[in-house]
Amino acid sequence: MPRRWAGRVLTAFAWTAPAWMALLVLPAKADAVADFYRGKTVTLVVGYGPGGGYDVYARLVGRHLGRHLPGNPSVVVQNMPGAGSLRSVNWLNNLAPKDGTAIAHFARNMPLMGMLGTNANAKFDPRKFNWLGSSSSFANDAYILIVRTDIPVKTIEDARRPGGNPLVLGGTAEGATGNDVPIILRDTIGLNVKQVVGYPDSGALFLAMEPGEVHGRTTDLSSVKAIKPAWLRPNSGFHVLVQFARETRHQDFPNVPTARELARNEASRLLIELTEVPYKLSRPFAAPPGVPAVRVEALQRAFAATHRDKQYLADAEKQRVDVSPVTADHVMHALKRIESAPPQQLEYLRRLFTESKS
Numbered sequence: 001m002p003r004r005w006a007g008r009v010l011t012a013f014a015w016t017a018p019a020w021m022a023l024l025v026l027p028a029k030a031d032a033v034a035d036f037y038r039g040k041t042v043t044l045v046v047g048y049g050p051g052g053g054y055d056v057y058a059r060l061v062g063r064h065l066g067r068h069l070p071g072n073p074s075v076v077v078q079n080m081p082g083a084g085s086l087r088s089v090n091w092l093n094n095l096a097p098k099d100g101t102a103i104a105h106f107a108r109n110m111p112l113m114g115m116l117g118t119n120a121n122a123k124f125d126p127r128k129f130n131w132l133g134s135s136s137s138f139a140n141d142a143y144i145l146i147v148r149t150d151i152p153v154k155t156i157e158d159a160r161r162p163g164g165n166p167l168v169l170g171g172t173a174e175g176a177t178g179n180d181v182p183i184i185l186r187d188t189i190g191l192n193v194k195q196v197v198g199y200p201d202s203g204a205l206f207l208a209m210e211p212g213e214v215h216g217r218t219t220d221l222s223s224v225k226a227i228k229p230a231w232l233r234p235n236s237g238f239h240v241l242v243q244f245a246r247e248t249r250h251q252d253f254p255n256v257p258t259a260r261e262l263a264r265n266e267a268s269r270l271l272i273e274l275t276e277v278p279y280k281l282s283r284p285f286a287a288p289p290g291v292p293a294v295r296v297e298a299l300q301r302a303f304a305a306t307h308r309d310k311q312y313l314a315d316a317e318k319q320r321v322d323v324s325p326v327t328a329d330h331v332m333h334a335l336k337r338i339e340s341a342p343p344q345q346l347e348y349l350r351r352l353f354t355e356s357k358s
Contacts, residue, residue, distance in 0.1 A: 033071070036071065037298075040071070040073045040101055041076055042102070043101060044058055044104070044105065045102070045103070047106035048107075049203060049204075050201075050203065051202065051203030051227065053202055053219070053226065053321075055079065055202075056227070056321060057136075058105040060135075061285065063075075064311060067306075069302045083121065084179075085106040086110065086113070088106050089114070089124055090121070090124060092286065098288055100287065100292065102287065102288060103285055108279060110284075111284070115335065115339060118353040118354055119353060126335060128289040129286040130286060130288065130328075131284070131285075132300055133331060134280075134282055134284045134285065134325060134330070135282075135283035136321075136324050136325070137279075138246075141221050141324075142220075142245060143181060143220055143279065144219065144240045144256075145169075145218050145244070146238055147238065147241060148209065148215055148237060149237055151212075151215045151216075153192075156242060160189065162190075166193055167192065167194070168193075169194070169196070170205045171198075172197065172198070172202070180352055181244055184259075184272065184275050185218075188259065188262075188264065188268035188269075189268070190264060191242075202227075205219075206228055220282070222321045222322045226320050240253055242256065243257070245276045245279035246259075247260065270345070271345060271348060274338070274345050277338055278338075280326065280330065281334050304325070
């Protein structure tokens with residue numbers, strides 16, 4: 001071969017060799033991940049007891065995730081209720097295996113709690129988690145204040161009347177979203193509320209509403225659709241007063257105002273917008289820090305593929321849950337949005353967490 005052609009061949013090989021090597025490395029990595037997961041069990045811990053919205057989402061993902069992981073491991077859902085899912089997040093950060101066989105699903109406000117540093121029991125930094133994403137961005141959902149129709153407070157005007165009868169709302173443990181939102185609504189739209197907190201989980205709260213032990217609660221519309229769909233029908237004995245975490249009114253409730261519409265002033269509206277940011281990662285899933293990068297990538301790809309899976313989508317439709325997933329990058333973007341908020345708004349959030357614990 002003439003020298004000039006030999007030189008050109010060598011030059012071409014030099015340019016293409018990295019690409020060929022990369023193609024060889026990718027299957028090797030995939031095979032290594034598959035070899036690791038084959039025959040293993042992935043534990044998916046959910047930070048609440050059975051029967052609530054988070055449990056529904058965890059079991060829905062758990063039924064389908066394994067098909068999309070290399071090696072097709074089994075996925076087992078384990079309930080770990082406690083402190084509004086704080087127990088499960090601390091477990092994920094401090095005790096969970098760091099090999100890719102443990103993931104968790106927990107309350108949307110847990111990352112905020114970890115960032116604000118208001119709770120000495122929060123032993124984690126959410127920015128160090130290996131995020132898989134969120135099953136819902138709340139695009140098709142709403143956080144609603146749902147109450148009985150046989151209580152003294154009949155309308156939103158009644159609920160905002162100074163000196164009027166308070167709405168008695170149930171909540172779970174410290175720092176839970178169900179405790180935070182009533183306080184936010186009190187401070188930004190003038191809602192007159194009295195909270196009864198300490199219920200073990202969402203299922204217990206639904207049970208407490210049935211005999212009138214509490215007037216109502218704040219919760220996801222998707223959870224009500226999945227667990228108590230009859231409550232959303234006309235003349236059911238229950239109705240919705242306010243929508244939270246919505247820029248516009250949900251199509252199912254065109255006559256129910258959003259919190260943003262009811263804000264007392266511009267400062268209140270801006271505060272509502274900030275406190276609604278966690279709903280962009282409404283159903284978060286994460287792996288602990290320290291998991292090998294190739295397994296994190298496999299978990300993230302599997303999580304995304306699960307939410308495109310026809311079987312998953314049919315299962316989700318049957319359970320009437322919102323499917324509007326976001327990626328790990330979207331989760332990190334939401335955390336950065338909170339981190340960059342004005343100091344006075346962050347200080348309000350710190351006070352909010354302190355109050356919602358009591």
